[in-house]
Amino acid sequence: MTKQLFAPTRTAALERLQSFVPKAGAYASKRNYDISGHPHVSVLSPYIRHRVLTEVEVLQAVLGRYAPSTVEKYVQEVFWRTYWKGWLEMRPSVWSDYKQAVHSSWNDVQTQSGMRSEWEAACKGETGIDCFDHWAKELVQTGYLHNHARMWFASIWIFTLRLPWALGADFFLRHLLDGDPASNTLSWRWVGGLHTKGKTYLARPDNIAKYTEGRFRPTGLATHAEPLTGMPNPERSPLPEAGELITGARTGLLITEDDTSIGWIVDQVTPVATACLNASAHRSPLHVAPSVHSFTQDLISDGAARYSERIGTQAGFIDAEQLAQWANEQGLDQVVTSYVPVGPARDALKPAQRALSDKGITLTQLRRPYDTAAWPHATHGFFRFKDKIPSLLGRIRGVRLADSQT
Numbered sequence: 001m002t003k004q005l006f007a008p009t010r011t012a013a014l015e016r017l018q019s020f021v022p023k024a025g026a027y028a029s030k031r032n033y034d035i036s037g038h039p040h041v042s043v044l045s046p047y048i049r050h051r052v053l054t055e056v057e058v059l060q061a062v063l064g065r066y067a068p069s070t071v072e073k074y075v076q077e078v079f080w081r082t083y084w085k086g087w088l089e090m091r092p093s094v095w096s097d098y099k100q101a102v103h104s105s106w107n108d109v110q111t112q113s114g115m116r117s118e119w120e121a122a123c124k125g126e127t128g129i130d131c132f133d134h135w136a137k138e139l140v141q142t143g144y145l146h147n148h149a150r151m152w153f154a155s156i157w158i159f160t161l162r163l164p165w166a167l168g169a170d171f172f173l174r175h176l177l178d179g180d181p182a183s184n185t186l187s188w189r190w191v192g193g194l195h196t197k198g199k200t201y202l203a204r205p206d207n208i209a210k211y212t213e214g215r216f217r218p219t220g221l222a223t224h225a226e227p228l229t230g231m232p233n234p235e236r237s238p239l240p241e242a243g244e245l246i247t248g249a250r251t252g253l254l255i256t257e258d259d260t261s262i263g264w265i266v267d268q269v270t271p272v273a274t275a276c277l278n279a280s281a282h283r284s285p286l287h288v289a290p291s292v293h294s295f296t297q298d299l300i301s302d303g304a305a306r307y308s309e310r311i312g313t314q315a316g317f318i319d320a321e322q323l324a325q326w327a328n329e330q331g332l333d334q335v336v337t338s339y340v341p342v343g344p345a346r347d348a349l350k351p352a353q354r355a356l357s358d359k360g361i362t363l364t365q366l367r368r369p370y371d372t373a374a375w376p377h378a379t380h381g382f383f384r385f386k387d388k389i390p391s392l393l394g395r396i397r398g399v400r401l402a403d404s405q406t
């Protein structure tokens with residue numbers, strides 16, 4: 001049974017942001033502690049993931065209270081998310097290779113009996129490694145894990161239990177309410193040594209004991225983390241062009257899980273009809289937790305409800321295969337949506353985009369200025385990207401909230 005840590009509304013997200021802001025000054029010194037209730041981190045990721053809150057909004061909130069140097073660490077963590085998004089956007093084959101790896105590892109699990117029981121024990125939290133078992137259960141029950149717990153968990157999965165990394169990433173994606181194709185896939189690759197050549201993350205008992213304040217001190221963990229082989233980083237491809245609105249076109253709006261705050265779109269165009277797409281079931285070929293599906297669904301509905309007077313006739317939720325037919329029935333020339341980044345929603349939309357185009361209807365994906373400014377800098381490692389943070393912050397300082405967020 002999932003314990004509801006995250007109410008699926010913007011109101012709840014704003015309340016959480018407001019309660020975190022006064023604590024942001026202490027984030028740098030305490031953020032690594034994985035303590036019950038997670039008092040030292042913002043616990044905002046399920047909202048940021050679906051853009052109930054945008055990065056700009058969160059950054060402006062902490063920088064409105066503290067000097068940049070005081071909240072530098074927090075700001076950097078938010079930019080880690082941005083970096084991963086941009087990095088994957090320019091290397092989309094990493095996502096398709098990951099999906100392929102899930103399929104082939106899943107085949108192995110089904111055909112190799114020992115492996116099946118080990119995978120099941122890991123997902124059920126029955127490995128006998130107390131901290132790992134605790135985090136497996138916490139993830140399934142709450143849909144959230146602290147960042148340090150995610151790192152330890154992934155490391156133990158890969159180097160101690162020796163299970164395929166892609167199935168670990170898949171387990172996270174099926175249960176995390178913030179499950180994100182970029183942050184999740186790339187963090188798992190990073191732990192396993194696939195992202196930064198030769199660099200892995202080894203979970204150490206002393207580190208776990210220190211940062212769980214003695215709750216756990218596991219024994220029997222791997223003492224060496226040999227980088228995984230295969231799947232080297234591909235060449236970077238150019239960032240896809242963002243769409244441009246066709247003015248005067250009869251326009252429908254599509255709301256997806258990647259951006260549930262549609263104010264910035266309806267400020268630019270008045271849709272005659274709106275449809276919602278929840279592609280969370282596509283996060284995995286296995287069963288995605290019902291809590292993930294319903295959380296995503298509710299956030300999209302909340303986004304639509306906030307603008308109900310400005311979004312025309314509402315079709316409710318449709319499957320991607322129904323999009324072209326819906327658009328045709330509405331007599332649309334254009335379906336506008338917030339840019340859909342690499343991931344399940346884009347996968348679901350690919351055939352739909354072809355079907356739309358066959359009917360002469362354009363799918364226009366508008367990209368937020370923040371993404372357009374930041375993503376191209378994800379060329380190499382995070383440390384090079386980090387150098388761009390001051391200039392990116394300079395750009396968002398003058399951005400009006402009404403344009404950028406809700």
Ligand SMILES: Cc1cc2nc3c(=O)[nH]c(=O)nc-3n(C[C@H](O)[C@H](O)[C@H](O)COP(=O)(O)OP(=O)(O)OC[C@H]3O[C@@H](n4cnc5c(N)ncnc54)[C@H](O)[C@@H]3O)c2cc1C
Pocket residue numbers: 031041042043044045046048049077078079080081082084145146147148150151154172176178179180181183184185187188191
């Ligand atoms: C193996 C692994 C898998 C992960 N999978 C996901 C995922 O599916 N979705 C996801 O949003 N994050 C993922 N992360 C990143 C990070 O663990 C979470 O974003 C963070 O723990 C969320 O908690 P918070 O909101 O309290 O974060 P805070 O520490 O309060 O940070 C504020 C915000 O910054 C961003 N952020 C913080 N740390 C990171 C990071 N290391 N990478 C990217 N963004 C970060 C998040 O949007 C977060 O909400 C993963 C990390 C690891 C090691």
